Amino acid sequence: QLPTGLYKKVLVILHDSVLPYMNEPTLMMDFLTVAYGIGGAISLLALNGLFILIHKHNLEYPDFYKKLYNLLDPSIYHVKYRARFFHLTDLFLSSSHLPAYLVAAFIKRLARLALTAPPEALLMIIPFICNLFRRHPACSVLVHRPGGPADMSEDPYVMEEEEPSESRALESSLWEIQSLQNHYHPDVAKAAAVLNQFLSEMEDDISGLLELSAYELFDKEVKKKAVDVPLEFEQVRGLFGKKNDIFAEHFSLD
């Protein structure tokens, strides 16, 4: 019922400057429910207010996890409110009473979407997934399935399925993380390689990683001191002079 910009502005401040001062916070229930149903960034933002209602005011929300599951789409790794969203998701998924299929579905979906994520998001989401594995050991079949079929022609997981219980996530494996072990960023590759081994007991602390920005990452890399600098040994023959240079095929120096 509100324009998008206003919606966003209201929702950003709702949870800490409106709700605590209301006598009857439950009155916001309808507003938040509608906002949550809109989708996209507005849903992400409405989550925070909803969480307070559920947590402090005993709001019963049917199909909450299903909706949360459907909120996950490729843009979550790129939006501005990423840190807030994942902070809340971490809270929601921290309950140990969640069924394994649900958590597995979440893990699988997050990992699938991570295939399009920038490195700063990857550095956050991989420890996030590791933490999920630690909380829900039943999901570890995703990374360790000793007695499974030797070869499958298809990933059993159904990405398009809206119902987490129907997504067959528990039959699948986390090939996405295995792919990310080949990521170009050394830290991401290292983080992804952690899942090759059995996880340690301690949970990783991801609060510091939530706000990570690309520039910080870059800065960190630039400031690293190198002992020696390896050099290219192939003699240059010009700007586009390499063997099989892609540029020479498509660009000209004019």
Next chain:
Amino acid sequence: SNPFEVKVNRQKFDILGRKTKNDVGLPGVSRSKAIKKRNQTLLKEYKEREKTNVFKDKRFGEYNTKITPEEKMIRRFTLERQQNYGKKNIYNLNEDEELTHYGQSLAEIEKLNDIVDSDSDTEERGTLSAELTAAHFGGGGGLLRKKVSSEQQDEEEEKPKSRKELIEEMIAKSKQEKQERQTQRESALELTEKLDKDWKEIQTLIARKAPKSERKDKEVEKPKPDEYDMIVRELGFEMKAKPSERLKTEEELAKEEQARLQKLEADRLRRMRGIDEQADKRRPSHMSADDLADGFILDKDDRRLLSYKDGKINIENEEEKEEEEGEEEEEEEGEEEDNNNEEESQEESASEDEEDDAADSHSDLESDLESEEEAAGNKEEKKHKAIENESQHVEKLDPKSEAGKSELPYTFAVPESYETFKSLLAGRTIEQQLIILERVQKCNHPSLAVGNKAKLEKLFGFLLEYIGELAALDLPELRTIDKLVLPLYNLCQMFPEAASDSIKFILRDAAHDLEEVIEVKGRATFPGLDTLIYLKIISLLFPTSDFWHPVVTPAFMYMSQLLTKCRITTLQDVIKGLFICCLFLEYVSLSRRFVPELINFLLGILHISLPKKQAQGYTVVHPFTPVGKNLELLFVCDKEDLKSWEKQNVPLSIVTRLKETSRTEINHIRLSCLALCFDLIKKCAALYESLPSFHEIMHPVRILLTQHVPVNEYPEKMQEWYHSALKELENKVKHYTPLICEKKKPVPLKQYTPKIVKVLEFGRKQAGSKKEQERKQLIQRHKRELKGAIREIRKDNQFLARMQLSEIMERDSARKRKVKELLGSLATQEGEWKAMKRKKWKS
């Protein structure tokens, strides 16, 4: 202490090596200490609990632990001075306080200003002069006697000298003596300096000659066989050394080169896998043409010398390679400059070799007594020769190759600033610029003078900046840059650290600008062509396949930011983005690393080439939007243009300005971009086919290609591109194997035999990782502290209770006493009164 006060905690079992802190205690002492402390603190507080007056300590910084005591004293002193200032001192002008150091007045110390010299003063330090002792310890009589003995001859008439005069005289004398000593010392110092200087002049001569002369001496001493040996060795050397050089055929050369490349490649692979082997020795730096005189690695020289010492004659492979390579490079150079000069250059290098040989044999003869220093000197000499040769060689080449051109000076100084550097290259043709750069490098080789290294390192920065400037021009001079990359590469090989630093600096600037723009405007635009060229140059100078590389990894990060943060609003943006995609592909072409941004961007490019409609089955991510005004940026619907399109290479100058204004040409460029995009998709597919989730990665692209792209409207060439890309995507088998974790080491069964662990430190748990250990330690410490605190509080309470009790007792006893007194006095009163009464009664 008193043995009755000592309490010993006896242990049941003695364990060797364990130290316990609490086996002996002094309960009485510690208790009394604790009580004393409580008396000072807790009791005070308790007594003052109902008092509102507070004692304030206003001493400056008394309780500030941050200030060091000295500083505190200084501050207090200044405060004191400030307080006193202006009060009394109005009339007291001269009252300057005397500053002291170790009890001596500073002013006096300054006056004396004699330096204690190590060798001149030591003898005299201990012994006092006779006069002084006499004066000081002889008393008044001594003084008088002294006077008599010393001044007998000249000042007889002024006999009665006052004591004051005498002392003054003595002071004057001692001062004079001191001065004399000082002048002497100075002259000695001067002399030694002069001697040093002379020695230095001679030294160089002696260093060369001394061993020889010594050697001669030895020869004289030794009998004939040695001489014979020498001749044999010499002959053997000559016989073998030359053939070994000549035997190098083309094949062998090629083989050696191949072996070298293989080694380098193996090195690269190791780095790509990110296996860090710190122990691995440093990678042999590539020898470029200019590196013939690569002299600053002394290790190499050492090795060679050793082999000579043994009397082995074979020349080490490395050196040969170096020379050969030099030759080769020279040849290349020659080819570049003038093909006809090849023979000459070979002759040249041959003669050079001979000279080298001569030098070598020379050193061999001397080798018995050679010191390292000298070896370095020799090498240096050789280098000079080599470089001379080289420059001669260049000089010979140059006049032929560019007879008609304007003359260039043969020596150049390294420009100190960027402006001079630019003026050096201004107005020259590309070839001339190259020659200038080459000569600058040769004239200022690091082995020639000390400061040359820093200068050349600067030159790299200048060259880089110059390239950037050329690229940023309105009409970018890419051809020039294309040539300038060569000297840049050579310089980079010489000074990897400096090169990486300057490139990192540029990258940091660029990233910083980007970040600023994002913060201010909320969105970013693609950088200029210069930055793109820099990124390309990085791939030329450094191995991009490394797991981590000080330059390449930041470059990756930067490019990733460009692809995800920069808005696509114009055709130029598309071209720049595609350029960066190509860069990404090139960077990862060997290592096959996965770049999500690349796929996202290509998907977005395909998306904007479609006519506007609802996207289905795939989602585009930032910076592309499913709806918005910048859609259809690459969409071409003009039939004519579609037909007339020919695949052409996109000229990079378009990036700075779009000169084609006609619609057709723009459409053609669009189509070329699209073709490029198809090709990149094809290459990506080939690159990533081994990834386990290849199909998931490519899923959106495939849907877009198969369902949305209007293939039939495209010209035939484009359809070829399209189909080859699609084929590459489709013909990959789907292949999934369930993941299995790496096997844990099996946990051994519990056994009854004791586990033997190396104990590094007693009383400490060893197991667990560092983090966990730390955690455990913290928990333990917390527990201990908590217990201690509880104990303290309990004791405090006991102490307070005791105090209160004693107070109450005191009060009670006082009251009792008083009551008793009162009762007593009453009793006496009563008694008196009764006695009086009785009296009365009686009377």
